[in-house]
Amino acid sequence: MTLHPQSVAFLTDLGExxxxxxxxxxxxRAQARAAALAQSDRIGLDAVLDLDADGVxxxxxxxxxxxxxxxxxxxxGWVLHDLETHDAFCRHLAHRTGWALLAVDYRRAxxxxxxxxxxxxxxAARWLREHARTHRVDASFVPGIGxxxxxxxxxxxxxxxxxxxDMQVLLYPATDREGVLDPALDTNALTAEQMAWFWRQYADGSASxxxxxxxxxxxxxxxxxxxxxxxHDVLRDQGEAYASALSQAGVPVSAWRALGVPHSFWRMPDRFDLSRATVLAVGALMDARRTAHL
Structure with missing residues (x-):
């Protein structure tokens, strides 16, 4: 398929x-953080709390x-972004799904x-299990979203x-350090050359x-x-290979390819209709899995 018009506009704005x-x-990092902090239209929630999770x-x-x-x-890319760059999106995700989120400001390469x-x-995951009740959220079933x-x-x-x-929700995941990336899937949002650079910063030579x-x-x-x-994402094939491998191993898997969009679409509900629809779908799947678990 061709790129959706919303994707064309987004990629044009990104530049080369x-x-x-x-x-x-x-x-x-500083530029991205400043741009995020300049956003004034943020969804209000019951509480947004900056906390210390055993040093994290x-x-x-x-x-x-x-x-x-x-x-x-x-x-x-394990290198860029932080709590502020994802703040508006996390507010949107929590508001639209009804799920509390513990966002992790992990150390970066x-x-x-x-x-x-x-x-x-x-x-942070261990801390959430232990301290959820203190902060009035329910951690009896904890998905990881990334x-x-x-x-x-x-x-x-x-x-x-x-x-x-208890569940993992993975948006265009990087799953294979040694995987061959197809440059034909390059876009201004992410190229194979950029992804190779990010891998080297995070785990150069690691086979873990x-x-x-x-x-x-x-x-x-x-x-x-x-x-x-x-x-339209260089990580597409290895994400789908991971989903297939999980299914073959007997793991319950829901997987789909978002058509017409590039890397990064998920966290931009203001630019992509498909982001908003995906948020609702993810929320429904987490609700269903939690109900079955409990």
Missing amino acids: PTVPDADQVPAV PVRLYRPALGAPAALYVHGG PEHPYPAPLDDVET DSSGANLVAGLTVRDASLL PEVSPLRHADLASTPPTVVVTAE
Whole structure:
């Protein structure tokens, strides 16, 4: 299929893609953070709390007292983005689904390569289980939600300890450090060359299945999973290969390809109709899985 007109407009606004330079990372981060903080139209919730999860900064988005809670892990190639860049979207996600979110401000590469980001996600997941009641949310069933490299960290967490999450929701996940990326799927949102650079910053040379969950020898232990890929995305094929491998291992999987859209569409409900529809679908799947679990 061709790109949806909303995708064409988004990619045009992005301009030509460039491969980041390590020296430029602080400036790129600061620019993205400043742009996010300049946004004034933010959804109000019952509570938005900046907390300390045993040394890991986190932000709790609570749409209502007693709301079920999920762990949220942002993307950005393990290098970029933070709580602020995803704040507006996390508010939208919590509001539209009714789920509380614990967003993790994990340490980032290249200053803190693997396993530091995954260590922080694990710490936050354990903290959520232990302290949910204190903050008036329900952690009896905890999904992990992640986009892009954040989805990789969620999937890596299920490799490290499958008991920490009851479900994983992965948006255009990176699942294979050694996977061949098709440059024909390059867009201004993400190119194969950029993705290779991000992999090197996070886990250069690592063969751990925590880095490449697709290569995990015991996929059968993975919790029920939702995988959403984007049609025009260099990570599409490895995300779909992961979903297929999970299904073959007997894991309950819901997977679909979002047509006409590029990488990053999920966290932009103001620009993509399909983002808003996907949020509602994810919320319904989490509700259904939670009901079955309880």
